[in-house]
Amino acid sequence: MDTKAIVFDAYGTLFDVNSSAEKCKDKIGDQWEGFANFWRTTQLEYTWLRSLMKRHKDFWKVTEDSLDKSMKVFNIDISMKKDLLNLYKILSPYPEVKEIVGKLKDKGFKLAILSNGTQELLNELVKSNKLDNLFDDLFSIEDVGIYKPDSKVYDMPVKKYKINSSEITFLSANTWDVSGGGNYGYNSIWVNRNKAIFDNLDFKPKNEISDLTQLLKII
Numbered sequence: 001m002d003t004k005a006i007v008f009d010a011y012g013t014l015f016d017v018n019s020s021a022e023k024c025k026d027k028i029g030d031q032w033e034g035f036a037n038f039w040r041t042t043q044l045e046y047t048w049l050r051s052l053m054k055r056h057k058d059f060w061k062v063t064e065d066s067l068d069k070s071m072k073v074f075n076i077d078i079s080m081k082k083d084l085l086n087l088y089k090i091l092s093p094y095p096e097v098k099e100i101v102g103k104l105k106d107k108g109f110k111l112a113i114l115s116n117g118t119q120e121l122l123n124e125l126v127k128s129n130k131l132d133n134l135f136d137d138l139f140s141i142e143d144v145g146i147y148k149p150d151s152k153v154y155d156m157p158v159k160k161y162k163i164n165s166s167e168i169t170f171l172s173a174n175t176w177d178v179s180g181g182g183n184y185g186y187n188s189i190w191v192n193r194n195k196a197i198f199d200n201l202d203f204k205p206k207n208e209i210s211d212l213t214q215l216l217k218i219i
Contacts, residue, residue, distance in 0.1 A: 123138065
């Protein structure tokens with residue numbers, strides 16, 4: 001595998017998108033996981049719909065809009081909104097992330113995050129989790145003004161590093177993102193943390209892993 005750069009999706013791949021709601025589960029109750037999943041699904045749907053409608057809002061505003069709907073659907077006290085949003089800014093990384101990304105850095109790879117998140121959100125995520133010294137670049141879709149899986153997003157690391165798309169290994173836990181990167185030309189790897197079923201979107205990854213530790217055997 002001729003990899004010159006390893007690029008990671010952020011939300012759901014490096015950082016646990018449910019950790020915000022989980023930290024409030026005592027107040028939310030047994031429905032916290034269903035609520036968290038609904039919030040995430042609505043958030044993604046809004047990014048795709050806004051891209052199609054050419055009505056762009058940044059990811060933080062979309063996150064807030066999708067939270068408003070989710071709280072109404074699950075009848076969650078509106079007084080919790082501020083806490084949930086603040087916790088979303090400092091989502092917890094998955095347990096193996098720091099160690100594995102550190103080992104990849106030691107191997108000399110270019111390492112980057114390519115995310116729907118704003119630059120401010122990404123900066124806060126990596127700093128709050130003490131990961132900011134591990135990544136060469138944090139690419140935000142705000143630089144091109146449209147969400148994944150638009151090809152303009154996947155263009156960014158290729159242009160910055162002046163390499164071919166096939167020289168980028170891209171990891172995401174989102175099957176639509178794996179397909180988006182794969183159809184663009186990346187060597188896309190699916191991080192299947194939840195034993196999910198892959199979507200039928202004209203791309204099948206050569207490699208599927210359950211967490212990042214298995215990446216060391218592939219790279």
